[in-house]
Structures are given as structure tokens and as C-alpha cells.
Amino acid sequence: MQRNIENFDVVVIGGGPAGSTSSTILAMQNHRVLLLDRDTFPRYQIGESLLPATIHGICKILGLSEEINKAGFVRKLGGTFRWGTNPTPWTFNFSTASTISAPKAYAYQVERAKFDNLLLRNAIHNGVEVRERHAVTSLVFEDGRVCGVDFVDADGKPKRALAKYVIDASGHQSKVYHHVGERIYSNFFQNLALFGYFENGERFPPPRDGNIFCAAFSEGWFWYIPLSPTLTSVGAVVGKEHAELLKGGYEQAMNHFIASCPEISRLLSNATRVTEGMYGQLRVRKDWSYTNEKFWAPGVVLIGDAACFIDPVFSSGVHLATYSALLTARSINSILIDGMDETLCFGEFEKRYRREFRNFYEFLTAFYDMHQNEDSYFWRARKVLHSEKSIEEAFVTLVAGGSSLYDEDQLVDTENIEKIKQELHELENPEADAAPYFGAEKDAFLDVLVQEATQIQTQASVGARRGDEQPLFEGGLIPSADGLRWRAASSAALAAGD
Ligand SMILES: Cc1cc2nc3c(=O)[nH]c(=O)nc-3n(C[C@H](O)[C@H](O)[C@H](O)COP(=O)(O)OP(=O)(O)OC[C@H]3O[C@@H](n4cnc5c(N)ncnc54)[C@H](O)[C@@H]3O)c2cc1C
Numbered sequence: 001m002q003r004n005i006e007n008f009d010v011v012v013i014g015g016g017p018a019g020s021t022s023s024t025i026l027a028m029q030n031h032r033v034l035l036l037d038r039d040t041f042p043r044y045q046i047g048e049s050l051l052p053a054t055i056h057g058i059c060k061i062l063g064l065s066e067e068i069n070k071a072g073f074v075r076k077l078g079g080t081f082r083w084g085t086n087p088t089p090w091t092f093n094f095s096t097a098s099t100i101s102a103p104k105a106y107a108y109q110v111e112r113a114k115f116d117n118l119l120l121r122n123a124i125h126n127g128v129e130v131r132e133r134h135a136v137t138s139l140v141f142e143d144g145r146v147c148g149v150d151f152v153d154a155d156g157k158p159k160r161a162l163a164k165y166v167i168d169a170s171g172h173q174s175k176v177y178h179h180v181g182e183r184i185y186s187n188f189f190q191n192l193a194l195f196g197y198f199e200n201g202e203r204f205p206p207p208r209d210g211n212i213f214c215a216a217f218s219e220g221w222f223w224y225i226p227l228s229p230t231l232t233s234v235g236a237v238v239g240k241e242h243a244e245l246l247k248g249g250y251e252q253a254m255n256h257f258i259a260s261c262p263e264i265s266r267l268l269s270n271a272t273r274v275t276e277g278m279y280g281q282l283r284v285r286k287d288w289s290y291t292n293e294k295f296w297a298p299g300v301v302l303i304g305d306a307a308c309f310i311d312p313v314f315s316s317g318v319h320l321a322t323y324s325a326l327l328t329a330r331s332i333n334s335i336l337i338d339g340m341d342e343t344l345c346f347g348e349f350e351k352r353y354r355r356e357f358r359n360f361y362e363f364l365t366a367f368y369d370m371h372q373n374e375d376s377y378f379w380r381a382r383k384v385l386h387s388e389k390s391i392e393e394a395f396v397t398l399v400a401g402g403s404s405l406y407d408e409d410q411l412v413d414t415e416n417i418e419k420i421k422q423e424l425h426e427l428e429n430p431e432a433d434a435a436p437y438f439g440a441e442k443d444a445f446l447d448v449l450v451q452e453a454t455q456i457q458t459q460a461s462v463g464a465r466r467g468d469e470q471p472l473f474e475g476g477l478i479p480s481a482d483g484l485r486w487r488a489a490s491s492a493a494l495a496a497g498d
Pocket residue numbers: 013014015016017018019036037038039045046047048049050051134135136137169170171172173174175193235285303304305306309312314315316317318319321
């Protein structure tokens with residue numbers, strides 16, 4: 001077939017948060033980047049509750065802080081839960097984490113159509129060539145290495161773009177991830193979500209009125225996310241054994257779930273479901289939690305939901321998508337500009353990304369044990385982070401996207417970096433044993449993650465320390481001062497860590 005061929009430094013598949021973040025950071029370093037999305041923006045997407053690490057870290061790097069602050073999104077100071085054995089709802093505030101400075105102790109609840117569109121327009125503003133209604137059909141290979149993509153343009157014409165690297169940021173529906181490795185589904189999180197939108201749902205009194213509310217009920221749990229003073233995103237997450245209920249129609253199933261959850265019934269007692277426009281339908285998502293066995297192969301990298309996805313109870317999706325985008329752009333910048341080794345850079349990307357994913361995964365397996373009270377969850381967060389902090393603070397640090405904050409000064413954005421460095425040393429716990437938390441499941445999914453935990457233990461046992469001047473992994477890399485590339489840890493810094 002005759003194809004029109006173009007050349008770029010990098011081709012990015014998908015214009016969600018992962019695709020627009022990675023492409024913008026690459027364009028900031030003057031690479032020629034083509035981003036293809038099959039949809040037309042603004043487009044609908046689920047995943048509306050964000051974490052402070054995204055707002056104050058990634059959006060700042062992207063130069064979007066002011067625009068995001070002016071966009072009118074609902075301010076989220078934390079989360080409120082009706083969970084575990086405690087019948088009374090309890091609340092966590094981001095301000096509890098000492099690593100987050102008081103003025104930054106919030107995130108936003110966003111309409112994703114609006115938020116993703118802001119990120120994509122910002123990519124264009126930074127020089128990314130964005131083409132909407134362009135669907136990638138396959139990868140192009142040369143000598144076993146990925147060297148481009150085939151796609152169909154907005155007029156249905158087949159085209160080809162060649163590049164030094166292809167980033168797959170096309171989400172859970174990726175058509176090309178299997179070229180990198182197998183997608184391994186979790187045996188533990190086998191749920192489905194049924195969700196829709198309501199007008200005039202009740203609000204908690206301030207300052208909790210912008211919080212996400214998660215309420216457990218007999219068949220699962222609900223999210224309740226205020227998107228404006230009147231619009232609320234409401235979703236029921238239930239085990240796949242309840243899928244039968246959907247056969248009677250989504251509306252009937254939703255009404256059944258709402259009736260089973262007294263807190264959500266009360267909040268929605270005067271509300272009406274939106275039945276028109278972008279929010280007018282009830283939707284279902286299955287294919288719950290998974291990770292790819294590998295995140296990169298020669299010439300191609302998986303980021304965001306194309307690489308891995310975890311149950312949304314702590315709103316980690318956009319955080320993981322944008323964090324992995326930063327790590328991958330940093331790697332490609334270092335390879336193309338500084339001539340650094342591809343295996344070293346992508347190895348660093350993959351280890352850091354898996355570590356962040358694992359932190360959420362480990363903690364969530366415990367959180368799903370609904371028989372515990374919140375003190376137990378707090379304790380589990382503390383173990384996951386190997387933290388000596390107060391239990392409540394460790395919990396909030398984790399669910400703020402804060403475990404990555406310890407490794408990424410660029411995501412921290414606090415006035416008090418020295419204090420954090422000090423805490424990093426306290427965080428080291430050579431006795432800490434991550435392995436028992438994997439004991440509950442012996443599936444292949446966790447085996448992959450155990451490798452990463454073992455590396456951390458090895459690192460701890462030889463006395464290496466984490467920190468912005470120390471590699472996170474033995475022989476690993478550290479972020480450059482501007483955060484846009486990697487650099488080797490200096491021998492002086494390594495010696496200081498001995
Ligand atoms: C029920 C549920 C609730 C969630 N709640 C939250 C939450 O509260 N907070 C949170 O942070 N996260 C949440 N998430 C997760 C969040 O939705 C995702 O993690 C996030 O959208 C991932 O971003 P991404 O950029 O990787 O992919 P996406 O946002 O999915 O973007 C992928 C893009 O790729 C494009 N694309 C796909 N295929 C092709 C192709 N062949 N060619 C070209 N373009 C293509 C698509 O059009 C799309 O625009 C939730 C997820 C679910 C399922």
C-alpha cells in the first residue's frame with residue numbers, strides 16, 4: 001500500500017494526560033514530536049479526582065499552574081471515607097503531610113474533557129504537532145526495533161510516521177502494548193464500575209465540600225465526586241460476580257446499588273441523573289487492574305494506562321500517567337541530547353514507575369479488607385512507605401501521590417527541601433521487609449512487582465541511601481536540576497552516602 005511517510009524524533013500515540021505531558025516535556029527540549037489521537041478534543045474521559053502531585057508538580061513543570069488555577073475546578077482538600085468497621089465517615093486532609101507545604105495542600109476535582117483539553121492545547125503551544133481524528137493502527141519495525149507507526153488520518157488515508165522513539169500513551173485500549181510484553185491482570189482486583197452524573201446532589205459542609213467521598217456498601221463501594229456546585233460524578237465499584245445485575249439494564253442496576261448504600265441514597269435524595277449530552281449516559285468499565293510484564297522495548301515505551309492500571313479508590317490514575325510521562329520524557333531527552341545509554345535510562349524509568357505502582361497496589365490490597373478500621377489502614381501505609389512518620393501522615397503522603405515526592409524534587413515544590421532530605425535518611429529502614437505483603441497472592445502479577453521490592457532491599461542492605469543527590473537504585477540515575485533529563489550520580493555524592 002502506498003503511504004505518505006514523514007519523519008519525527010518522537011511519535012506519541014494518545015493525547016490523554018500521559019501523552020500530552022510526555023510530548024510537551026520533549027518539545028520543551030526542542031525535539032520534533034508528533035502526537036496522534038483518534039478522538040476529537042474535548043472528549044469524555046473518566047478519572048476526575050486528582051492528587052496534589054499532579055497539580056503542584058506536573059502542571060507546574062508544564063507551565064500550566066496559572067491556567068489550572070483559573071479554570072474553576074472544584075478544590076479538593078482531601079478525602080472522606082465510610083469504610084471498614086467504623087460506621088462514622090472519617091476524613092483525611094492533604095495538609096497532614098509535612099512534605100506538602102500548607103498552600104499546596106489541595107488538588108482539584110476536574111471535568112476530564114476540560115482538563116485533558118488544557119493539557120493538549122498546552123502541548124500545541126509548546127511546539128508539539130497534534131493531530132486529532134488520527135488513529136494509529138500498528139507499529140513499524142526495522143531489524144527488530146520499533147521505528148515508527150502506521151496510522152489512518154482524519155480523511156481515512158493510510159499514513160506512516162518514522163521516529164527514533166514511539167511512546168504508547170493510548171490508554172487501556174492500546175492496540176500495540178503486546179509488542180512490548182504481556183498484560184498481566186490482577187487476581188485480586190477483579191471489579192467493574194458503573195457510573196453516571198447527577199445534578200443537585202447534596203454537599204458536605206465546608207471545608208469538606210470539595211472532598212471525594214468513598215462509601216463502602218454490601219456489594220462494593222461508591223465514589224461521589226463534586227465537579228461543580230451542582231454536578232456530581234457518582235460511580236459504583238462492585239466485584240465482577242455482580243455483573244449479572246447489569247443484564248437487567250444499567251439504570252436498574254444503578255438504582256439498586258444506590259438503594260443499597262444509605263450514605264449515597266441520602267446525598268442523592270433530591271438529585272436527578274443527567275440524561276443528555278456528554279454526561280447523559282450510564283457507563284461501565286471492566287478490565288480492572290493490570291500491569292504489563294515490561295514497560296519498554298527497543299524504540300518503544302508504554303506509559304499511563306497503556307502500561308498499568310490500578311483500582312481507582314485513591315485516584316492514582318492521572319498521577320501515575322503523568323509521573324510515568326515525566327520519567328519517560330526525561331529518559332528520551334537524556335538519550336537523544338546527552339547520548340546516554342538507552343537501557344540505563346529506560347531501566348531507571350521502569351524501576352521508578354513500578355515502585356510507585358507497587359506502593360499503591362500493596363496498600364490497596366489491605367484497604368480492600370473492609371473489616372479493618374482506619375488506624376489499620378494508616379499502619380499499612382506506613383509499612384508500604386517504610387516510614388517512621390506518624391501513621392496518619394504516612395497514609396496521607398501515600399494517597400497524595402507523595403511516595404514519588406521523596407524521589408522527585410521537581411514534584412515536591414515545597415519551601416523546605418532540606419527538611420525533606422533529612423526525612424529521606426529517616427525513611428531508610430534496612431530491616432524493612434516488603435515481601436510479606438506479597439504473601440497473600442502468589443500470582444504472576446505480584447511476582448513481577450516482588451523483583452522491584454527485592455532491589456530496594458538489596459539497596460538497603462548495602463547501605464545505599466535514596467535522595468535527590470543519591471540514586472534511588474544501586475547504579476541508578478538522578479534527575480537533572482531542571483528535572484527534564486537524567487544525570488549520573490556524582491562520585492562525590494555517592495561517597496557521601498557511604
Ligand atoms: C472507573 C474509573 C474511575 C477512575 N477514577 C479516577 C480518578 O478519580 N482519578 C484518577 O486520577 N484516575 C482515575 N481513573 C483512571 C484514569 O481514568 C486513567 O488512569 C487516566 O485517564 C490515564 O491517562 P492516559 O493518558 O494513560 O490514558 P487516557 O486518558 O485513556 O488517554 C488515552 C488517549 O489515547 C487515545 N487513543 C486510544 N487508542 C488510540 C489509537 N489507536 N490511536 C490514536 N489515539 C488513540 C484515546 O482517544 C485517548 O484520548 C479511573 C479509571 C476508571 C476506570
